[in-house]
Each structure stands twice: as structure tokens, then as C-alpha cells.
Amino acid sequence: MKQLFSCLLFSLLLSFMSTQAASVSGFVFDDSDGESLTGANIYFEKVPFGAVTNNAGYYVVSDLPAGKYLLHCNYVGYRDYVKEIELRDNQNLKLMIQLKPALMETEAVVVSADSVRTAVKLFRKAISRIDISPSEIKTMPSVAETDLLRMLQSLPGILPISDFSSKIYVRGGTSDQNLYLIDGADVYNPEHAFGLFSTFNTDAVKDIKISKGGFPAEYGGRLSSVLDVTNLDGNRKSFEGTAEVSMLSAKTTVQMPIGHFGSVSASYRRTYIGETAKLFYDDIPNYYFYDGHIKAFFDINADNKLSLSFFKGDDFLDYTFASGAEGAPSIHYDWGNTTASLRWTHIFAPNLFSNFWVTSSQFDSKFSVTEVDHSETNDLSDLSFKGQLEYALSKSVDAKFGFEQKNLKTSLQQDNPGGVVDVNRKRQYFTGYLAFSWKPTGDWMIEPGLRYNAFVSDKTFQDWAPRFSAKYRLTENINLKASTGIFYQYLQKIPRPFIADIWTTSDKYHDRSKAVHYILGFQYEVAQNLSFELETYYKTYQNLYSLKNYFLDFKPSGYDETGRPVFTETKGLFNRGDGYSTGIELLLRKRYGSVNGWLAYTLARTEYTTEGINQENPYAPRHDRTHVVNAVINVDINNAIREWQGKTPSTAKSNWKLGMNFIYTSGQPITLPSSTYYGAGIPDQDYEHLLLYPTAINRYRLPDYIRMDLSLTWKRRYKHWSMAPYLQVFNIGNRANVWFIQYDSEETENQITQKVETINMFPILPTIGIRFEF
Amino acid sequence: MIKPKIKRISGVLGFLLLFSSCGTPTISVDESTYEPKIVINGFLIPGNPVSKIKIDRNFPLGQSIDKNEIPLNDAQVRITDVAADTAFTLSYNPDSAWFEYSGTDLNIKYGKTYRLDVSATLDGRPLQAASVTTVPDEGLKIDRLASVFGDLTYRQTSGEGNLISPLIVYEQSGNSAFYLLSISALDAGFSTFIYENPMGQKLEKMLDRGRKIEDLQYSGKWKRPDNENNSYSFIEVNWFRIWFYGPYRLVLYAGDQNYYHYYNTSNNVMGMDGNLHEPIFDIEGDGIGVFGSAVTDTVYLNVLRP
CATH class of the missing domain: 2.170.130.10 (TonB-dependent receptor, plug domain)
Incomplete structure (x- = not known):
């Protein structure tokens, strides 16, 4: 694989050494608020190659011969931008493009005009x-x-x-x-x-x-x-905001310019879940969460941009088992995330774009139970430095390369009368990567890449992770795609019910996890704005770690001064396993228009083989589903009626929107009891329990899961603001989807009658709220 | 012409989706999952005769069971002193429904290893099971001077106002896997129920919700061995574990590995997600349950009304 990569690298460099002609580069912005647009298409009439804006809204089209061109820029929901440009030899033209929204108010989902073919976008x-x-x-x-x-x-x-x-x-x-x-x-x-x-x-x-x-x-x-989420930079032209109130939360987002050189956006959300639940149920804990985000964007000059982003969210829970009773145990629990990032975007040259980040992510939780003297803190922090550079080598070759250095700290402290857990870890993670995007012809795109990982714990792991994908335009309407790659993971999460999961890392006891992906894809443009995609995949896993069900034979590392056992190691915490997943996914999607949504079907199978589980025979994990059908439909009712009548869509003063989400999945794997039996837990207690003895792990399946959700929104626009009251109904059919099975028995003098009951998931759940935009 | 058709098809489709997302699916767990097993429930305690070895059958889920058919009274049960390589055959006592050794030459001793062999025919299938236990060493002893037991007023406080909870301080036994304090109310009933228990639920309400009075009458609290160099350890009985006024029996067990695994897993096979997982049984062959051993010491607590 390494040799193949070297050959490719060499041939690509040769291609780079060819003559370098003129280029056009710049940013694409929304003219109404100055927000950069990710994924906008730039192309030229009569020239086969164009560009797509990156996450920062930047584009570059290089290697253009001198001459006159008609440049188009297109983004869904915006008017097409056309400009005639003239390029001289070796000229690097900087062109900032401001796209005007297609309608007075951007209703991106309604607009269907789009001059780039759906098959090209796919x-x-x-x-x-x-x-x-x-x-x-x-x-x-x-x-x-x-x-x-x-x-x-x-x-x-x-x-x-x-x-x-x-x-x-x-x-x-x-x-x-x-x-x-x-x-x-x-x-x-x-x-x-x-x-x-x-x-x-x-x-x-x-x-x-x-x-x-x-x-x-x-x-x-x-x-x-x-999952890569980019938050709003903020409106650079004027103040704007939204506010929303529902039965469970209130939230607001505001955006405004900072002079002429930047913008800021801020959002805040606070729930009152506990207070609402208390209206319907007794004995509800005090609970709420909030989160807030602020992001500032500074447009220093044409080649330098800076953005600062800060997020903080916390949950708080207090519950006393018998409020007011003397000596009642109570639970106090708060946890949350804080993230901050500083990104510097720098354009070294028109064809060399870069982003550099300093990021910090921190999770911390505090949990305590009074009366039993149990307390816990669970913290994780990550301070990272990373850089990513995009180099347009020629009109047919782009390169991406970068690095990342992470400093991770994890800490788990538990203190209770039975013992102490004191696990502190410091880890470092170094990565570097190089990836190419090579278009040998207009119909082919080859994307090789190589990533190097070094993870330093009490043992150093060094891995090369090659990636490769190829795309081919078979016809005007059909694309074929293939991809493969090796992926490594050096962190494992210890899932826990009720309280926050714990992260732990690869070390001398736990090898790093590895997966190999093989993916084939078929894409078909059914019509403009209507796509069909089929993908089939096969994934293998090595060294999957699952938390043991019991921690009974876990040896302490030592004892504290009072003689309590102290646990500082994770050895023996996990069962190690391997596995595979395979499946085929079909997706029919219409992204825009008065009626949009998707219809999808998945056929899949996952099996794990884990030491100490199911006598080391393969089993399906609980998240495995054989058949899944998803249908999502969003309807802008007013415009759908207009289209039905052969009229063009418009922005009416008020309109109705309907949303529908339907999901069908075949049954979730479950372990059933093979039998029941009597067992006495403690010899001197004359009390026997009826106990369950499980069968093979997850051999059976729960009934099919089916759910339909509906939402209805009425939006009324005023001169400077709008409001949109909404009704949402989750599980409108009130189907009793089974979560798990509960077993019970009734005993008479000589007879035991057993019962099987189901515990169900959410019943019908209606919610109302109102949203304001100003 | 096409539009009305689309309208009709969309309507029918929408109705079908809505219709399919209604309803209550049913679940039946039948005999297809059933596998016959010998159920062993037996403990060896030094100084006690071997008289409480219970050999039962398991039974399929979802059926009505005649309790008289549960004991495997025709099972072949044998205990072997592994070091001496001497086997002792146990016989079934129909009065107690337990297997016992009626001779006097089988004396359970500290630190010794014993093997249990059981064979029986169940549902026409010959089954065999075996398990080995090593009795913990001598040494377990409740420190009666340092412990808090005997007569104690419910949520009694000291002169300084500090809460005094029942406390068992004990000298540890070598070679034990865990310590278990058995807490048994000897006079449990509605008249002795502590309605002020901070867990705050009334007995009738709890019984209505399916809990049995025995669930409150009997409980246990366990602990891993403390520092071996520090031979003393303790288990505190939190007041919220005390549900009845009157006498309590507090039996402290120093249990072996088999008992440790069984006690912590047999009644704990359902995870928080409702799925089942395997218990840990140290039994070979077609058996489930426990053949364990323990060293014990006992004191009594009397909870007085304030």
C-alpha cells in the first residue's frame, strides 16, 4: 500500500511540475448577511473544471489559460451569479462573490432553480x-x-x-x-x-x-x-435573531456585525423539563440543562480571517428519595461540556489555503449520593493544535495535508465506604496526513490519502492508515464510487446507565481498535433535484471493547490508609472482541422544493465475537436491525398548492408547513430467558427468589419498531419580524413499541404462574411551541 | 388525470403508514428457548453438618408449575473431600426437600477443598454437573466490643447529636472472596413497619406495586476484603435498610469465590437496558446455581421505637 501511495505521489508531483497558468480565487458570501457559503459551485462556460467552496467559503480554480471567461457561481436558494472575467498569463485574480438570496426572505427549501446538475453535485x-x-x-x-x-x-x-x-x-x-x-x-x-x-x-x-x-x-x-458541525459566524450586515419557547425549553440566537471587520453570533438555551414534568407526575427530580454558544468572526484582511468559538453546556439534577424525611438519601449530579476554539484562516497564495486551530474541549461531572457516602468526579480534557492546508496543484490535482497534536487528560475519582477508584491518565496523540484529489479526466476522480497516527500512553502505538476512493461518471446521470480505508481508534467509552460515560484509552492492556471499510456506491439522477443513491459496505473490526457486566474479579492496585482497596488500573475492565458489519442502503432524496424529503431502505447485519460473552460465539449487538425503512416528507403547503396549480412558488405573508417522519425497523436483538429456577441468595434467610437463566445472547428479536411523527407549523410574517407557532406529535399512532421484557410470577401454595410483560418506549407525545424571527 | 391519481395514492399511502404505526405488538416467550438444567443450591459451613444441599430442576418460562415437581429427589449427589479423595453420598430428605449427609465422618474444615457431583435425569435427558469449593480460612470474628448492635433506638443519636448506626466490626478470614452481612428482620409485619423510613414509601403501596414483604424483611450488604495487613474491617448498616422495629439477626459471612460470583450475578442478569446477560456460575456441565462455602459469625440487633 505504501509503495502504491509513493508511485501515486510521484506521478501527481510530475503533474504539478507542468506549467502553471492563471487562477481565480476568493470567498463566496451571502449578500444579505455576509455569512460565508460552504459548498457553492463555481464553474466556467466551456471550461470543464470548476470548484466548490470549502468550509470557510473559499474557492480556487487554477491552471486556467489566459483568456475571457464567463464565470458562474451557484448555490441553492440564491440567484445565479454570472460575471465575465479576463485573465492574463500567470494572473491570480481574487474575486469575492456576494450571492443574493433568491427570495426576499431566504426559504432555501422552497427554491428549486439550480443550474448545476444533481448528478454533478452527487x-x-x-x-x-x-x-x-x-x-x-x-x-x-x-x-x-x-x-x-x-x-x-x-x-x-x-x-x-x-x-x-x-x-x-x-x-x-x-x-x-x-x-x-x-x-x-x-x-x-x-x-x-x-x-x-x-x-x-x-x-x-x-x-x-x-x-x-x-x-x-x-x-x-x-x-x-x-459529524462535522460548523456554527454560524454571525450576520455581518445587520442585527438579526430568533427566539423560541416550547413546553420544555426557551432559547434564543442573535447575530450582529462588529463594525466593518467582523461579526458575532450567540445562542442560549435553558430547559425547564423538571418543572413541566412536575405538572403531570409526582416525585420528579429537580432537573434542567442550559447551553450557550458564542462565536466571533474577524475579517482581518483578504488573506487572514480569525474566528473564536466558545460553547458551554451543563446539566443539573437533584433528587431526594423522600423529601423532608430525616436521613433520606439524595442524589446530586451535574455535568457538562465546555469547548473553545480559535481558528486562523490564512491564504499563503491563491492556491494555498490554510486553517490553523487551537481547540480545547473539557467534560466534567460530579455525582454524589448522601447517606451512603458515595461521590464521583469524572473529567476529560483535550487541548489540541491542528493545521490543515489545501493546495491546488493544478486544474486536475488538489492536495490536502495537515497535522494534529492532542493532549488528553482523563480522570475518574470515586470514593465510597467499599473502596476508592483513582484513575488519572495523560495521553498524547500526534497525527499527520496527506491526501490528493486527482481528476485524470472529466469523468474520473481518484482520491488517495495516508494518515499517520502516534498515540502515546504507557505504550506507544504507531499506525499508518491509508485511504483510497475513486469516482467515475458512467453517464450524464450515473456516477459510480468506491472507497476503502483503514481506521484506528485509541479511545474507548465505558457506557453507564444514568450517569455519564467514562472515556478510557488504549494502553499496555488494551490494544488500539481497528476497522477496515470497503464501500461501493451507485448514484443516479432521477430528475433535477431528485437523486437515488445505493451504497453497499463491509466493515471489519478488531479489538472492540465492551464493558464487563460484573466487576467482581477486579484486583485492587493497593489499599489506602484506612485499609480500603484502591483501584487505579483498567486491566480487567473490558471484554475484547472482533466483528463485522455489512449492509446495503438505498436513498431516494429530493432536497429542495415545496415538497422535499427522502425515502430510504437499509438491509444490514452486524455480528460481534467477544471474549467471555455468549461462549465466544458470534452474536448480534443490540443496535443491529435487519430491515429499516425511513420516510421523511416536508411540505410547504401554500407553495405545494401553487405548484399543483401550475403557479410559481412565492413568499406569502403566512404559510403552513407540514413535516412527517416515519420509521420502520425490524426487531431489535434481545436475550430471552431459557428458563427460571429457584435460588436462595443467603443461606440463613428462608426466602427464595425466582431467578432467570438467559439463553444465547441476543438470539431473539423484539417485535418490529414502527413510529410516525408529525409536525405542523404556521408562519406569519410581519414587516420586520415573523412568528411561527407549531405543534409536534411524536408517535402519533401511539404504538406501543417494545423497549424490553419484564418477567413476573405469582405464587400460590403449590403453584407458580409466570407472566411476561413488556416495557414500552415513548407513547404519543404532543408538544407546542412558538418561534420568533426578527 | 395524473394529479388526482397522485392525490389518491398519496392519501392511501399516508393512511397506510399511519395505520401501521398504531397498535400494540404482542410478545410470547414459549418453550422453544428452554434447556433443562440441574439447579444446585448448597453451602458448606465449617462446624455445621452437610444438611442443606438443594438439588432442583429449572422450568420453562410462561408456565404454571407444581412446586412439588421442582426438587430432583432422585438425583445422585456426592461430595468428595478432594485432599483425602474420599467421597460421601448424600440422601434426599423428603421433609426438608434437601439433600444431606447422615453419617458423622464428613466434617467440613477451614481451608479444605470439596467437590460436589450431581447426576439426574430431567425431561428424559441424563444430566451431570460438578463444582469445587475451597472453604475460607479460620479467623472471621465479629468484634463485639467495637461493633454497634443489641438494643438501639431507631435513628439513635449520641449526646452530641451524631447519628449512631448499627455497625459490624470484624476480623477478616484469610482466603475469602468477599464479606456479606445478612440482615434479617425476625418480626416483620404491618404492625412493626417503620413508616418514617426515609425511603418514604408506605408498605401497602409497595406491596401494591408488586414488592413482597420479604423483600424488605431480608437484605444483605457486601464488601470486598480490606487490606490484608489490616485484619479488621467493618460494614455499616444504614438506617434506610431497616424497615421494621423489633429483633434483627445479623449474620456475617466470609464467602468463597463461588458464592461471591453467585451472590452478585444470579439475581443481577438484567441490565439497565432491560436486556439479559449471563450470570457467573462456577459449575461444570449441565448445572446452574451455586455450590459454595463460607465462614460465619452472628449477632442480634433490636430496633426500638423512639
Whole structure:
């Protein structure tokens, strides 16, 4: 593989050494608010190659012969930009493009005019990557609160474990195999409310990219997926804001310019879940969470931009088992994430674009139970330095290279009468990568890459992770894609019910985890703005770690001064395993228009083989589902009727929007009891329990999971502001989807009658709220 | 012409999706998951006769079971003193439904290893099971001077106002895997129930919710061995574990590895996600349950009304 890479590198450098002609470069902005636009298309009439703006809104088209060109810039929801330019030999033309929104008020989902073919856009998109716009998330019905991770659960290949969790499981991987990035900073535990909601505030989000596999060399450190979220830079032209109140939360986002050289955006969300729940139920804990985000963007000059981003979110819980009773045990728990990032964007030359980050991510939690004298702190911090450079070598070759250095600290301290846990770790992670994008002809794109990882713990791990993908335009309407790569992960998460998961790292006892992805894709432009994608994948895993069910034979490292055992090692904490995932995903998607959405089907299989589990026979993990059907439809009712009547869409003073989300999954694996039996726990107690003896692990399946959610929004526009009251209904059919099975028995003098009951997931859950924009 | 058709198809499709997302799926767990097993429940305690070895059968889920059919009274049960390589055959006592050794030449001793062999025919299938236990060493002893037991007023406080909780201070036994304090109310009932228990739920309410009075009457609290150089350790009985006024029996066990695994896993096979996982049983062959050993010491507590 290394030799192949060297050959490719050499041939690409040869291509670079050819003559260098003129170039055009610059940024693409939204004319109304100055926000940079990611993914805008730049192309020339009669010249086969163009460019797409990167995350910072920057583009470069190099290697252009001198001459006159008609430059087009296009972005969905905006008017087409056309400009005639004349280039001289070796001229580097800088062209800042301001795109005007197509309508007075940007309704991106309604606009369908788009001069770039859908098949071309599909071709440019990386394999297994899905782009989501914030407006798509906001239109989807949700469980009380619009949530990014829950929205992703409606995409093929991405699944939840239950209604009660926003965690995602991508193509058979576990939830700790996903890399979450906010403005370049890693987020380690992106969960509020014990996993019910995620920490991403959708009002503050500008751009979302989820890669389900085969991701390029610039990403690493996780086995399964990458969620890259970019927050709003802020409105550079005028003050604007949103505010929303629902039954569970209130939130606001504001954006404003900072003079002529920058902008700032800030958002804040505070829930009152505990207070609302107390209206319906007794004995509810005091609970709420808040999160806030602020981002400042400074446009220093044409070649230097700076952005500062800060996020903080905290959850607070207090519960007393018998409020007012003397000696009642109580639980106090607070946890949260703080992330900060400083990004410097520098253009060394028109064809050499760079981003440098300093990021900090911190998670901390404090948990205590009075009366039993139990306390715990669980902290993680990550200070990272990274750089990424994009080099347009020629009109057919682009290169990306970069580095990252991470300083990780994890700490878990537990103190209770039975013993002490004191685990402190400092780790360093170094990476460097190089990736090329080579277009040998207009129909081919070859993307080789190589990533080097060095992870320093009590043992040093050094790994080369090659990546390779190829795309081919078979016809005007059809693209073929393939990708493969090796992925390493040096962090494992210890999942825990109720309280926050703990991160631990590879060390002399736990080898790093490894996955190999093989992906094939087929893309078909059914019509303009209507795409069909088929992807099939096969993933292998090595060294998957799952937490042992019991910690009984865990040896203490020593004893404290009072004689209590002290645990400082993670040896014996995990069961090691291997596995594979395979599947096929079909996605029919219409991204824009008065009726948009997608229909998806997934056929998948995942099996793990784990030491000490299921007598080391393969088993399906709980997140495995064989068949999944997703249907998401968003309808702008007024414009749909207009289109139906043959009229063009328009921005009416008021309009109605309907959202529908339907999901069908075949049954979740479950372990059933093979039998029951009597057991006496303690010899002197004359009391026997009826106990369960399990069968083979996850051999059976729960009934199919089916759910339909609906949302209805009425939006009324006024001169300077608008309001949108909404109704959302989660599980409108009130289907009793089974979460797990409960076993019970009734005993008479000589007879035992056993009962099997189901514990179900969320019933029908209606929510109302109102949203303001000003 | 096409539009009305699309309208109709969309309507029918929407209705079908909505219809399919209603309802209550049913679950039936039948005999197809059943595998017959010999259920062993036996402990060896130094100084005590071998008289409480319970050999039962398991049974399929979802059935009504006649309790008289549970003991495997025709099982072949044998205990072997491994060091001496001497086997002792146990016989079934129909009054107690336990297997016992009626001779006098089997004396369970500290630190010695014993093996249990069971064979029985269950549902027409010949089954065999075996397990080995090593009895913990001598030494377990409750320090009666340092411990707090005997007569104690519910949530008694000291002159300084500090809460005094029942406390068992004990000298540790070598070679034990864990220490378990058995807490048994000897006079449990509605009239002795402590309604002021800080867990705050009334007995009737708890029973309505399916809890049995025995769930409150009997409990246990366990601890790993403390520093071997520090031979003393302690277990505090939190007041919220005390649900009844009156006498309590507090039995301290120094248990072996088999008992440690069984006590902590047999009744703990359901995770927080509702799924089941495997218990740890130190039994070979077709058996489940426990064949363990322990060293014990006992004191009594009397909880007085304030």
C-alpha cells in the first residue's frame, strides 16, 4: 500500500511540475448577511473544471489559460451569479462573490432553480457523506426539542438504541466510534438529559456534514463516522435573531456585525423539563440543562480571517428519595461540556489555503449520593493544535495535508465506604496526513490519502492508515464510487446507565481498535433535484471493547490508609472482541422544493465475537436491525398548492408547513430467558427468589419498531419580524413499541404462574411551541 | 388525470403508514428457548453438618408449575473431600426437600477443598454437573466490643447529636472472596413497619406495586476484603435498610469465590437496558446455581421505637 501511495505521489508531483497558468480565487458570501457559503459551485462556460467552496467559503480554480471567461457561481436558494472575467498569463485574480438570496426572505427549501446538475453535485460529494441543512432539521418533527442527533437517526445506516437516547450507531459501529466536531473542536459526551437530547443547538448551526464511512485522511481517531458541525459566524450586515419557547425549553440566537471587520453570533438555551414534568407526575427530580454558544468572526484582511468559538453546556439534577424525611438519601449530579476554539484562516497564495486551530474541549461531572457516602468526579480534557492546508496543484490535482497534536487528560475519582477508584491518565496523540484529489479526466476522480497516527500512553502505538476512493461518471446521470480505508481508534467509552460515560484509552492492556471499510456506491439522477443513491459496505473490526457486566474479579492496585482497596488500573475492565458489519442502503432524496424529503431502505447485519460473552460465539449487538425503512416528507403547503396549480412558488405573508417522519425497523436483538429456577441468595434467610437463566445472547428479536411523527407549523410574517407557532406529535399512532421484557410470577401454595410483560418506549407525545424571527 | 391519481395514492399511502404505526405488538416467550438444567443450591459451613444441599430442576418460562415437581429427589449427589479423595453420598430428605449427609465422618474444615457431583435425569435427558469449593480460612470474628448492635433506638443519636448506626466490626478470614452481612428482620409485619423510613414509601403501596414483604424483611450488604495487613474491617448498616422495629439477626459471612460470583450475578442478569446477560456460575456441565462455602459469625440487633 505504501509503495502504491509513493508511485501515486510521484506521478501527481510530475503533474504539478507542468506549467502553471492563471487562477481565480476568493470567498463566496451571502449578500444579505455576509455569512460565508460552504459548498457553492463555481464553474466556467466551456471550461470543464470548476470548484466548490470549502468550509470557510473559499474557492480556487487554477491552471486556467489566459483568456475571457464567463464565470458562474451557484448555490441553492440564491440567484445565479454570472460575471465575465479576463485573465492574463500567470494572473491570480481574487474575486469575492456576494450571492443574493433568491427570495426576499431566504426559504432555501422552497427554491428549486439550480443550474448545476444533481448528478454533478452527487459526484462531488464524498462517498457515504450526507449533507444536511439546518432548515431540514428544523422542519422535522422531534421529541419535544429539535435535535440534530435524533434527526440523523432518520437517515439510512444511522440508528438509535431506543426512543430514550439520542446516541447514534452508524453502520453497525458502537456509539463511541463517532467523531463529533463543533467548529473543529472534539466533543466527547454530546448529551443532555441522560442522552435524551444532544448538545448541538440547531439554531446556531450553519452547516452539517455526516460521513458514515470511508472518510478521507483528514479525519481519524474513530472507527465509524464523523459529524462535522460548523456554527454560524454571525450576520455581518445587520442585527438579526430568533427566539423560541416550547413546553420544555426557551432559547434564543442573535447575530450582529462588529463594525466593518467582523461579526458575532450567540445562542442560549435553558430547559425547564423538571418543572413541566412536575405538572403531570409526582416525585420528579429537580432537573434542567442550559447551553450557550458564542462565536466571533474577524475579517482581518483578504488573506487572514480569525474566528473564536466558545460553547458551554451543563446539566443539573437533584433528587431526594423522600423529601423532608430525616436521613433520606439524595442524589446530586451535574455535568457538562465546555469547548473553545480559535481558528486562523490564512491564504499563503491563491492556491494555498490554510486553517490553523487551537481547540480545547473539557467534560466534567460530579455525582454524589448522601447517606451512603458515595461521590464521583469524572473529567476529560483535550487541548489540541491542528493545521490543515489545501493546495491546488493544478486544474486536475488538489492536495490536502495537515497535522494534529492532542493532549488528553482523563480522570475518574470515586470514593465510597467499599473502596476508592483513582484513575488519572495523560495521553498524547500526534497525527499527520496527506491526501490528493486527482481528476485524470472529466469523468474520473481518484482520491488517495495516508494518515499517520502516534498515540502515546504507557505504550506507544504507531499506525499508518491509508485511504483510497475513486469516482467515475458512467453517464450524464450515473456516477459510480468506491472507497476503502483503514481506521484506528485509541479511545474507548465505558457506557453507564444514568450517569455519564467514562472515556478510557488504549494502553499496555488494551490494544488500539481497528476497522477496515470497503464501500461501493451507485448514484443516479432521477430528475433535477431528485437523486437515488445505493451504497453497499463491509466493515471489519478488531479489538472492540465492551464493558464487563460484573466487576467482581477486579484486583485492587493497593489499599489506602484506612485499609480500603484502591483501584487505579483498567486491566480487567473490558471484554475484547472482533466483528463485522455489512449492509446495503438505498436513498431516494429530493432536497429542495415545496415538497422535499427522502425515502430510504437499509438491509444490514452486524455480528460481534467477544471474549467471555455468549461462549465466544458470534452474536448480534443490540443496535443491529435487519430491515429499516425511513420516510421523511416536508411540505410547504401554500407553495405545494401553487405548484399543483401550475403557479410559481412565492413568499406569502403566512404559510403552513407540514413535516412527517416515519420509521420502520425490524426487531431489535434481545436475550430471552431459557428458563427460571429457584435460588436462595443467603443461606440463613428462608426466602427464595425466582431467578432467570438467559439463553444465547441476543438470539431473539423484539417485535418490529414502527413510529410516525408529525409536525405542523404556521408562519406569519410581519414587516420586520415573523412568528411561527407549531405543534409536534411524536408517535402519533401511539404504538406501543417494545423497549424490553419484564418477567413476573405469582405464587400460590403449590403453584407458580409466570407472566411476561413488556416495557414500552415513548407513547404519543404532543408538544407546542412558538418561534420568533426578527 | 395524473394529479388526482397522485392525490389518491398519496392519501392511501399516508393512511397506510399511519395505520401501521398504531397498535400494540404482542410478545410470547414459549418453550422453544428452554434447556433443562440441574439447579444446585448448597453451602458448606465449617462446624455445621452437610444438611442443606438443594438439588432442583429449572422450568420453562410462561408456565404454571407444581412446586412439588421442582426438587430432583432422585438425583445422585456426592461430595468428595478432594485432599483425602474420599467421597460421601448424600440422601434426599423428603421433609426438608434437601439433600444431606447422615453419617458423622464428613466434617467440613477451614481451608479444605470439596467437590460436589450431581447426576439426574430431567425431561428424559441424563444430566451431570460438578463444582469445587475451597472453604475460607479460620479467623472471621465479629468484634463485639467495637461493633454497634443489641438494643438501639431507631435513628439513635449520641449526646452530641451524631447519628449512631448499627455497625459490624470484624476480623477478616484469610482466603475469602468477599464479606456479606445478612440482615434479617425476625418480626416483620404491618404492625412493626417503620413508616418514617426515609425511603418514604408506605408498605401497602409497595406491596401494591408488586414488592413482597420479604423483600424488605431480608437484605444483605457486601464488601470486598480490606487490606490484608489490616485484619479488621467493618460494614455499616444504614438506617434506610431497616424497615421494621423489633429483633434483627445479623449474620456475617466470609464467602468463597463461588458464592461471591453467585451472590452478585444470579439475581443481577438484567441490565439497565432491560436486556439479559449471563450470570457467573462456577459449575461444570449441565448445572446452574451455586455450590459454595463460607465462614460465619452472628449477632442480634433490636430496633426500638423512639
